[in-house]
Amino acid sequence: MDKKYTIKDIAKMAGVSKGTVDRVLHNRGKVSPTALEKINEVLNVINYEPNLIARNLKNTKVYRICVLLPDPEIDTYWLPCVNGIQDAITEFKAYSVIIETYYFNPESTKSFLSTNEKIIRQSPDAVLIAPLFHKETVEIIKQYDELEIIVNTFNNQVESSSIKSFVGQDLYKSGRVAASLMNLILTDGQIAIIHIDESLKNAVHMQEKEKGFRNYFDEKKLSDFSLTTLKLKYSNIETKFPAFVEENPNLRGIFITTSKAYQIASVLSSIENRKIALIGYDLIEKNVNFLNQGLVHFLIHQNQKRQAYLGVSTLVEHFLFRKEIPETILLPIDIINVENASFYVS
Amino acid sequence: MDKKYTIKDIAKMAGVSKGTVDRVLHNRGKVSPTALEKINEVLNVINYEPNLIARNLKNTKVYRICVLLPDPEIDTYWLPCVNGIQDAITEFKAYSVIIETYYFNPESTKSFLSTNEKIIRQSPDAVLIAPLFHKETVEIIKQYDELEIIVNTFNNQVESSSIKSFVGQDLYKSGRVAASLMNLILTDGQIAIIHIDESLKNAVHMQEKEKGFRNYFDEKKLSDFSLTTLKLKYSNIETKFPAFVEENPNLRGIFITTSKAYQIASVLSSIENRKIALIGYDLIEKNVNFLNQGLVHFLIHQNQKRQAYLGVSTLVEHFLFRKEIPETILLPIDIINVENASFYVS
DNA sequence: TTTTTTAGTGTGTTCGAGCACATTTTTTGT
């Protein structure tokens, strides 16, 4: 039943040599109809599963996987990804796989393109990309496609038939989750949706979250709330945001669509007499600090570490164990408050 | 730097044979001080990591791991565990590991003990147990210990120096999480903590959750709430519970410490004019249905599937890759509402 | 009929670790 058969076993059973069995299994070379039938008969009865260990031992081909993501020194948001990739490296170090990480400057499309060129020069078997820049990504993917390099993406979704896989989160639904939590904290009043970002590279990201957030309130017909959208940059938060709070005395809640909730929380902490509910994204240290202080009510965990890990590991398992690469992996939308945060911070 | 060295490489570098290198690495047999020094010199310079694939190919020892858990046909709560174990079986089927599952009747300590005896007769290398019965577990673990069989546990924590590892959740903290959510839904009124269970086998489980739940309200000095504890059995829910609701007109919220929230929700759905917040455990189908209907507000996901998977996989990796078995793995306390539930249901 | 081609089949080596066994070297005892 669960006995493990080897090629040798099959050969003996079919009364041929292991070479012939091998030829049938990989349909290479010529095999007589007689031998083919005998072997197929055996294969139909037993359930042959090649020993992946033995296969991998013999396999001298070294697979190269390149990962491209923004420099975590420029944006610490990407730090967990590095850990996730490190996990994958550790896990697969025994196998003939090389996993290399490349960083680009998230503020520069040029840097993105030039680092891609650098990767292409390495002629990898596959790449995992955080496609921050939509247009440039579509462009560069053509090149990968021509070179028959498998392209996986994570964090940002880019539509392209050349992309084998995407690992990320349903942003629209994560907006809805945030809305459902906000609706639990508040009963009425004004809610601001704040987008904080230097450039527009996260535009789609942020819009999807806003859509989901607004859709929840529309759908539930929660007419006691009024929703406002506000766009801020790092540089003008300290001036524009306090003014906004001043102008909107009925403001009760804020949904921050990026990982910069701590910047809002920091400003709010200096404004007395205003209790405003905050919901943001990502368990970066500063956010968790404000969560523990009670200034941030909920964080939505996007689990970038696991995103990056899965992005790499599905590729490795594809090469080593011939597993299918899943087209999309949507990670759960983890709801974090002060009580369960410690279990998610790795 | 990252070059992979083989025993043969080391032998050549040290000017000895691979046999001698092997003896040094495993300190078996006699080696002259001269040879030892030469080999150690080489080992200090390079970073030798044995090829686990090759090691495993050669290794003819078949490891046997037995898993013991309640029959999922008697209590569907355990169904996800079976899937988790199945995942592990699939993942490691290439290796020389046999993973066998045994069921016992969760209502019978006798069944628990006799199934354990059955497992012992298989003389496994390790077991993973859901130790539902505390006293009997302590008893049976002695036997495993004498036979030098590694014992891992999951779901229920049992203190014993003979237990190598525990995979589960911090129940006290999960109670706190539930409390924090309840505090968000309600502003005041009576809250019932309901324990639903046939026997007392989950007593410690439920008590821990209650402690955490109550502690949260105590700590925050939320004096607008009053907390009551109610113990129910499957058989008397339909009579006792409606009476309880009747008697307590100020009842606003219920925290169900087991996975039977659906039974409470079912009764509540037939009682008109009472809006009572429900928080329970586990994403079993019936619970998720009530979550979608809006009768259950939050579920806490205990992720039994992953518990079982990790319980097995840490053992397998210990045998195959000589990894350490972590003493305790506490899974995150996932907060589930109607908006994010779909991502957790596997 | 003999030679050449090709279809069909089997044998042997490789991957790296692990271990049994054989061989060589050194030490001990007489």
Added chain:
DNA sequence: ACAAAAAATGTGCTCGAACACACTAAAAAA
């Protein structure tokens, strides 16, 4: 000094898949 024992070291086989190569037999060409 020489045999015997002990210590040290080297050799060779195994695990299972993969593939190169060698070989046989039958068919095609000369």
